[in-house]
Amino acid sequence: DDEADEAWLARVRAFLADDEAARAQARCTKHQRSKSTYHRLRAGLVTRLRRPLDASERARVLHALAGRLDKHGAPHDEAHRVRRAAELAHASRPTHRAIAEVVAARIEASGEPDDGRPELDATLGPVRAHDATTPVPRAIVGKAQRCLSAPLPTLIARGVLRSGEMLATVAPQRTARVSARHFGDAAGDARVEALYRRVQLAFARRRSLLLLDLQHQTRLRELPWVAALHRAAGAKADEVFVRAARDVLRELAGLHVTTYPQTILPNPLVAELRNLANLAGLDLPFTEEIAADIFMGTFSSKFVQAAQRASERLFGSLYARYYDVDARA
Structure with missing residues (x-):
């Protein structure tokens, strides 16, 4: 009847007013696309406010409603309420x-x-x-x-350190902890230990530069006050400190070889191994993956030393025979 139609039309006007207000601040616009079911049903309501729908318009609205009901059920069905409750719970979760x-x-x-x-x-x-x-x-x-x-094996087991490069990022912390404790004990001041550790970590994080004439960047122990600490601590170096440095050196090198055997040691990790070898009093020539020295047409002495020691180790070995390496050359 006319009274029922007017009440329904009033509900339509209220809905469209709310919809316009929501559009002004809605973040999701997918439902507003022209091919969406929502857009087709809304267009039918807008047209109905002006005039009755013709046969084709009524058919489009009925087809959209049938598809919606078939897929999601009627708005007041139990299945529909359960689904909406689950969607509301999901949307209420923190982002x-x-x-x-x-x-x-x-x-x-x-x-x-x-x-x-x-x-x-x-x-x-x-x-x-x-x-x-x-x-x-x-x-x-x-x-x-x-x-x-946590210990490095724990970090590797948890998947925190997934490559040799990531291992190299935490290696300076192990080196700094060993050396800083040594210099703090030598100076008898915990503040020296904390300061030395922070300075060494800062040096480890700086960018490396390629310099001419086989020059190198300023090293930590070349700072005057750090050099004084080294001289003071050198006389007090004990077996505990040397053993600790060797243990860390063995740990880092062993972890990389056993965990990432398919990759070559990254240059930052090579630098840390060299620092640990120096702290432990070991004469080991560590060479980088790509020699920056080749840009000057020559190599520094550490590459010669490494080649000589490698030839001594390889002579007569299965490796040398398999790859036909003339270690005597």
Whole structure:
């Protein structure tokens, strides 16, 4: 009847007014596409406010409704209510960005910015929102684990260190910890240990430069006050320190060979092994993957020493026979 039609038309006008208001600030516009079911049904309502629908328009609306009901059910069916409740629960969860911000704040509050974290269980606990808990997504867990302070084998087992290059990024921390403790003990001052550790880490993070005439960048021990520490600590060097440096050298080299046997040692890791060998008093010529010396048409003495020692090791070996290496040359 006319009264029922007017009530229905009033509901249509109210719906379209709400829809226009929502369009002004909606972030999702997929439903507004011309081929969407929502767009077709809305177009039918707009047309009906002006005039009755003709046969073709009515058929389009009925076809869209039939497809919608067949796929999702009627709006008040139990299956439809369950589905909508699940969608609402999913939409109410915190976004990945919000969870990442919570995890970052937890990490920041759990220690000093430059220090690792001995454990992350509390940091990676569920994020609470709307009286519910949301587990931290795997992608965020993987990034947060980079803050973990643990033995290198543990970091490798957890997938934090996935390549020799990543191992090289944490190797300076092991070297700095050994050398800084030695110089702090020699000076009898814990502040010296902390300062030396930070300076050595800063040197390890600087960019390497290719210099002419086989020159090298300033080395840490070439700083006057660091050189004085080396001289003072040299007389007090003990077997414990030397053994610690050798242990770290053996650990880093062994981890790379056993964990990443298919890749060559990256240059930053070679530099750390060289530093550890010097601290341990070992005369070992470490050479980089690509010799920067070739740009000057010559090589520095360390390459000659490495070649001589390699020939001594290879002479008569299975490796030399297999690759037809003339070690005597």
